[in-house]
Amino acid sequence: MAITGAAYVAPLDSTKPTDAATPWPDTATDIGWISDDGITESNSADTTEIKGWQGGQTVRKVISSSEVTYKFTAIETSKTVLELYHKGSKVVTTSGKSVLAIKAPGPDRRQFGFDVIDGNSHVRIVIPDGEVSETGDITYKGDEAIAYELTVTAYPGADGTVAIKWRQATRDPDVVRAMLEDYRAGLTIDRQHEETDRNAGKRIKCPTLILWSLRDNLEDLHGDPVAIWRRWATNIRGHGIDAGHHVAEQAPAVLACALADF
Structure with a gap:
């Protein structure tokens, strides 16, 4: 039973994790909240039947084509998600305002990955070369989260590998x-x-330090974190750290210095 997890995307030439425990590279971005449908892996193959002359019975099936896809629904409207859904389009932020000029879809091959907590085990799936090949309809309703259905097709490498799986037990x-x-x-x-x-x-009266990752879409979604926390605390300071979602793993020295100075 898959209880929880995360989905990641990174440039095609990013360093790949080598096991289930290694942190994702700094270039990887956490896609954010995924709907409770989780992630669906599909393996499909087209076959051609070879029939014998004697009696016309099938004597062999030859795989003529195959495909591996991963389907999930993102429920967080972020720069990363919008650019995955609208392939070839970019979110541009100027003076605190973000604009997405939607263009005709274009090639957008990237590295994808999934961390899945499966019972008491950690399963990691890495797609070295993939692309969003299908998207679902977007529905704007007052009683539902905006959802972005994405299907990623995994392309084969030189050795035919389309995905890599590791398992790390959380014992x-x-x-x-x-x-x-x-x-x-x-x-x-x-x-x-x-x-x-x-x-x-x-309100919080003790000195308060706010630190956040600069590559996790936080500011794009909510604005200046320090300004937000000033509504909650009287003595506050902070700054962003050049890292992805897992700051402690991706920028441990910078984080440690910030905490020590505080």
Whole structure:
């Protein structure tokens, strides 16, 4: 049972992870929230039947073509997602305003990857050469999240490899439970506590440091994080760090210096 995970995209020439535990390269971007349908892997093949002259029975099937695809639905409207959905189009941000000029789809081959928490195991899938080959309709409704259905086709390399899979066991069930509880709390009890504090006019009074990744679409989605946190804290400072989603893994020295200075 796949409980949770993440989807990544990176330039085609990015360094690939070599196991399930190695951090994704700095050039990789976390695609963000995925719908609860998860990720669907499909392996299809077209075959040609070879029939014998005697009786016309099938004596062999030859694979004439094959395809491996990964389908998922992104439910976060970010620069990364918009550019994946609208192949060949780019989001341009000027003076805090982002504009997407939608163009006719063009080639956009990239490296893709998925981390999947499967029971008590960590499964990692890397697609060295892939491309969004199909997209679903976008529905704009007041009671639904905007969803971007994406199908990635994995292309074969020189040796025929279309994808690589690794498995890393998360052996302690308590670790898995704690990971899930952290996500669950952020959507439930943590938010309730924050809304209660805000309604009561409470603010954080101790010195507060805000750090964030510059390559995780945070500013594109929400604006200046320090400005946002000034509504919550009275003594605040912070800055972005040149890293992807996992700052502690991708820029440990820079993060450590920022924390030590604070």
